[in-house]
Amino acid sequence: MPDSKSRILLISFNAAGHDSLALGYIKAFALKDTTVSRRTQIEILSFSNEEGDVRQALYYITEYKPHLLGLSCYCWSMEKILELARSVKQIMPDVPIVVGGPEVGPVADQYLEKNQALDVGVHDEGEAVFLDLIKYYFARKGRLEDITGISFRRGQEVVRNQDRPPIKDLDEIPSPYLTGVLIPRDGVTYLQSFRGCPFRCGFCYEGGRHKGLRFFSYERVKAEVELVMGNPGIRSFHFVDSVFNLNPKHLRKITSILRDANRYDTRLRTIEVFTEQVDEETVNYLVQAGVQSVETGPQTAIPETQKRIGRYFDPEKFARGVRLMQEAGIEVWCDLIVGLPGDNFFRCVASVAYAMGLKPSRIVMSILHVLPGTSLFQEPGRFGLAFDRNPPHYVVGNDTFPFEQIYEAVLFSSSATMEYNAALPLKKSG
Ligand code: SF4
Secondary structure (H helix, E strand, O other): OOOOOEEEEEEEEEOOOOOOHHHHHHHHHHHOOHHHHHHEEEEEEEEEOOOOOHHHHHHHHHHHOOOEEEEEOOOOOHHHHHHHHHHHHHHOOOOOEEEEOOOOHHHHHHHHHHOOOOOEEEOOOOHHHHHHHHHHHHHOOOOHHHOOOEEEEEOOEEEEOOOOOOOOOHHHOOOOOOOOOOOOOOOOOEEOOEEOOOOOOOOOOHHHOOOOOEEOOHHHHHHHHHHHHOOOOOOEEEEOOOOOOOOHHHHHHHHHHHHHHOOOOOEEOOEEOOHHHOOHHHHHHHHHOOEOEEEEEEEOOOHHHHHHOOOOOOHHHHHHHHHHHHHOOOEEEEEEEEOOEOEOHHHHHHHHHHHHHOOOOEEEEEEOEOOOOOHHHHOHHHHOOEEOOOOOOEEEEEOOEOHHHHHHHHHHHHHHHHHHHHOHHHHHHO
C-alpha cells in the first residue's frame, strides 16, 4: 500500500437526517483489519434523499478526492446514484465505483451491463466483500475473478462471480456504535439484533434472501443498548429487526436488556411486529421494553391475495393483536399496498375499510414496487405481473388488477388514508 493514506468514500441517500447503518457496518468491518485501518481513511456521507442534490454530492467527492467510491443503492435513490456515478466517472475516470445494496445486489451484472460508469456490483451482504475489494485495489492483493459475491467489468464484458455465503457469526462485524463509526443520535439511531426473516412475503427483498436467521450475541446487543439508552440526549430509537416479536424467548431476552438499561424513559419507536402472534404476554413485554409505536401489515385484507404473496393472515387474530397493543397504550401503524396480485379496486377499498376499522394511529399506504430479489420480481409470469424494470419498479398491472383500476385505487386509497391520518388528533381527543 502507498505511504499516505488511501481515501475511501461511502455514500448513501437516506430519509432526511438519517445515517446509513449498512455503511456503518461496512466501515466498521473494514477498519477491523489493522492494515486497512492504518493505511486507509474511510468516510461516510449521508445525503437526504428528498433534499440531497447530486451536484452537492459531486462537490464533496471532488473535494475529498477518494481513491475508491462505494455507493449504497435502494430503489428510491437509484436514479440519483446512477447520475452521480456517471458524473464522477467523467471527472475522475480512474476512481473505481462499487455499488451495493438491495436495489443492485440481485441484478448486479445487469446494472453493470447497462451502466458503463459502474465498475463492481456487490451481490449481497457487503462487509466481507468490500474488505476484499479494498485489499485488491490498494494492496493489489488477489484478482477480481477470485472475489466471490461480486460482478465486475473485464474489458468489454461483465463477469458475474459466484455468490458468497453470508457471514455466519455476526459478531465478526464490529458494532458501528461501539467503535464510534456511527454516533447515536436522537430519533435516528437503528439497532439490529438479528439478520434475516422467518417469512417469505413475495414483495419483500428480505423474504427472498437467505434461509435461516443469524443473531448478534445478546452481550453485543446489550452493550449497544446501554450505550444508546445511557445517553440522556436520546429519547427514542429504533430496532430494524424484521420481526421484533420473533419468538417468545428472543422477545423476553431483548426486553430484559431494554428494561434494565432504561434510565431516562427512552422510547423504542416503530418496530415491526407480527401482529397475529401478539397476545397478552407479548404486549406485556412490549410495554416493559418501552415500545411506543409499532408498524405492521396487513398490506391487504384479502385472504386470497395474502395467499398469493405468501403471507400468513388471520383477520381476527390480527385485529385482536392490534386491539391488545392499543389498550396497552402502544401506537399501531398499519401498512397497505396497492397493486398486489389478487387484489382489484374493490378489494383495495375493502382493505382500507378493514384497516380503518382497527382504528390505527396511522395508515401507511404505498404502491407495489416489484423489487429485484423478490419472488414477484423473479416470477412475474405467475400472476401476469407487469412492472417497470427501472427503479422504483412500480407495478403497472396484473391478472386481477388492470392499470386503470390500480390508478383509481391509488387515488382512492391515498385520499382516504390522508383524510384518516389528518383526523388523528380528533380521534385521540374524541
Ligand atoms: S415484509 Fe416483513 S415479514 Fe415479510 S418477508 Fe419482509 S421483513 Fe419478513
